[in-house]
Amino acid sequence: MDVLLLGASGRIGRRIASELLDRGHAVTGVSRSGEVDGIDDADFVAVAGDATQPDQIARLAAGHDAVASALGPSDDESPDRLSTMLEAVVDGMRRASVDRLVWTGGAGILNVGPDTQLIETEDFPEEWKPVASAAIDAYGILDGVDDLRWTYVAPPALIEPGERTGEYRTARGELVATEDGDSHISMEDFAVAFADELETGDAVHTQLAVGY
Ligand SMILES: NC(=O)c1ccc[n+]([C@@H]2O[C@H](COP(=O)([O-])OP(=O)(O)OC[C@H]3O[C@@H](n4cnc5c(N)ncnc54)[C@H](OP(=O)(O)O)[C@@H]3O)[C@@H](O)[C@H]2O)c1
Structure with missing residues (x-):
């Protein structure tokens, strides 16, 4: 597969790039500077692009089989930039006639009980709320898109650099947690789940929650 x-x-994003390359896919990796450190593979090319600009997305996406995203606004930007980016990605993909999108979302939207999202729980850290709300707003945009085959891959409550075990569990729209309530995954195993979904397309038009 040729993946943007x-x-x-x-x-x-770097872990997703490595996982896809290890599986033999070709990856065009986008950053604003055009540089992506730490990836050295003949099937990888780093290019410059601004994900808030639909025309740039259209130009970059053209000829690819799918668009994958691990976009997130920088700390010095408003979290609302995420919605601007998603709108530009959808617009650009339509122009480029690329219809498969796998998007890294947030855990805040996931249900932890009947009619209760993680972001609504008492222990949800106040300082995470702006970013978590932005990820929920992004889902709201995707939910209205029916002409692209999109998947919103939602991490568990905690996702950190770690080891690739190849093990993970999924759920549709519900937080994945262990029996003792621990909700986490390594970024490496999140990348495994992300790449599996990109390859299979099993969870189109839904929230695919992942975790251990
Ligand atoms: N538990 C959770 O719910 C949870 C936990 C962690 C992360 N997440 C979400 O997962 C996503 C990725 O997280 P992360 O920690 O990997 O983020 P990160 O390290 O901050 O990476 C963000 C990426 O977005 C790119 N980017 C930002 N603005 C851009 C623009 N205008 N044009 C092109 N590229 C742009 C950055 O590229 P350059 O700056 O190099 O241009 C960078 O590659 C985020 O949406 C984050 O909110 C969720």
Whole structure:
């Protein structure tokens, strides 16, 4: 598969790039600078692009089989930029006639009980709320898109650099947690789940929650 990976220079994006390359896919990795550190593979090319610009997305996406995203606004930007980016990605993909999108979302939207989302729970850290709300707003945009085959891959509550075990569990729209309530995954195993979904297309038009 030829994949355009937005956010390839980010913490999660770099792991997705490595996972896809290890599986033999070709990856065009986008960052604003055009640089992606730490990836050296003949099937990888790093390019410059601004994901808030539909015309740039259209130009970059053309000829690819799918668009993958691990986009996130920088700390010095408003979290609302995420919605601007998603709108530009959808617009650009339509112009480029690329119809498969796998998007890295957030855990805040996931249900933890009947009619309760993780973001609504008492223990949800106040300082995470702006970013979590932005990821929920992004889902709201995707939910109205029916002409692209999109998947919103949602991490568990905690996702950190770690080991690739190849093990993970999924759920549709519900937080994945262990029996003792621990909800986490390594970024490496998140990348495995992300790549599996990109390859299979099993969870189109839904929230695919992943975790251990
Ligand atoms: N538990 C959770 O719910 C949870 C936990 C962690 C992360 N996440 C979400 O997962 C996503 C990725 O997280 P991360 O930690 O990997 O983020 P990160 O390290 O900050 O990476 C963000 C990426 O987005 C790119 N980017 C930002 N603005 C851009 C623009 N205008 N044009 C092109 N590229 C742009 C950055 O590229 P350059 O800056 O190099 O241009 C970078 O590659 C985020 O949406 C984050 O909110 C969710």
